Amino acid sequence: MSKTVLTLATFAFLATPLYAQEAQETQEAQPEHSVSFNAAVTSDYRYRGISQTRLQPALQGGADYTHNPSGLYAGTWLSTIKWTKDAGGGGDIEWDLYAGKRGKLGADASYDVGVLGYVYPSNGLKHVAGFADADTAELYGQLGFGPAYAKYSLALTNLFGFVDSRRSGYLDLGANIDLGQGLTLNLHAGRQDVRHHDAASYTDYKLGLAKDFGVATLAVAFVGTNAGEAAYASPANGKFLGKKALVVSAAKTF
Numbered sequence: 001m002s003k004t005v006l007t008l009a010t011f012a013f014l015a016t017p018l019y020a021q022e023a024q025e026t027q028e029a030q031p032e033h034s035v036s037f038n039a040a041v042t043s044d045y046r047y048r049g050i051s052q053t054r055l056q057p058a059l060q061g062g063a064d065y066t067h068n069p070s071g072l073y074a075g076t077w078l079s080t081i082k083w084t085k086d087a088g089g090g091g092d093i094e095w096d097l098y099a100g101k102r103g104k105l106g107a108d109a110s111y112d113v114g115v116l117g118y119v120y121p122s123n124g125l126k127h128v129a130g131f132a133d134a135d136t137a138e139l140y141g142q143l144g145f146g147p148a149y150a151k152y153s154l155a156l157t158n159l160f161g162f163v164d165s166r167r168s169g170y171l172d173l174g175a176n177i178d179l180g181q182g183l184t185l186n187l188h189a190g191r192q193d194v195r196h197h198d199a200a201s202y203t204d205y206k207l208g209l210a211k212d213f214g215v216a217t218l219a220v221a222f223v224g225t226n227a228g229e230a231a232y233a234s235p236a237n238g239k240f241l242g243k244k245a246l247v248v249s250a251a252k253t254f
């Protein structure tokens with residue numbers, strides 16, 4: 001995201017939230033330590049409804065570690081991007097680092113708390129007039145109730161290049177409903193408040209369907225926002241980066 005411009009986003013279509021997917025196996029069936037890897041291609045990397053790739057495709061991948069007895073986890077995820085360079089800086093990669101703890105609060109309730117850092121190597125936006133450094137850190141907390149969840153993220157730094165935007169917040173409400181036969185219905189509504197930048201605050205939404213074919217998971221989602229077109233127009237071509245669109249993705253976890 002940028003001052004002038006949602007991880008998935010490919011993986012958001014597959015199992016929101018991106019950084020805290022819930023395992024459904026029983027504790028007895030899980031090993032003490034779990035490591036997994038993921039790779040994906042998407043027709044447009046949307047994060048919180050805003051394209052990070054100028055409405056163009058992206059390649060993505062990551063790795064996750066979980067200590068199952070305690071629920072502690074850590075991971076990393078990367079995606080190609082375009083917005084930092086389009087905004088006058090440099091770099092073409094988003095590198096996310098995250099860690100937290102998740103667990104159960106009962107038969108149907110769960111929690112997930114952690115910290116997430118978005119790193120944009122060589123972005124250089126702090127040297128561009130009107131921008132702060134793109135690197136961002138957030139604290140997040142989530143409560144889950146069956147297939148539904150509510151999550152809030154609080155920025156500990158300036159948010160994605162917005163000057164003086166520390167303590168901006170994002171509210172994420174949604175559900176990932178198992179329809180059987182490998183199909184999952186993904187529902188999401190979010191609200192991004194950018195502190196001291198009212199014109200950049202907005203609401204986003206998504207209606208998606210994902211199908212697990214074993215060799216890969218394919219997903220399609222209708223996404224959109226009510227973001228201000230002036231605040232989120234691409235500096236490269238003037239196109240609105242929060243426009244309504246269908247996003248198609250393919251992902252594999254191994």
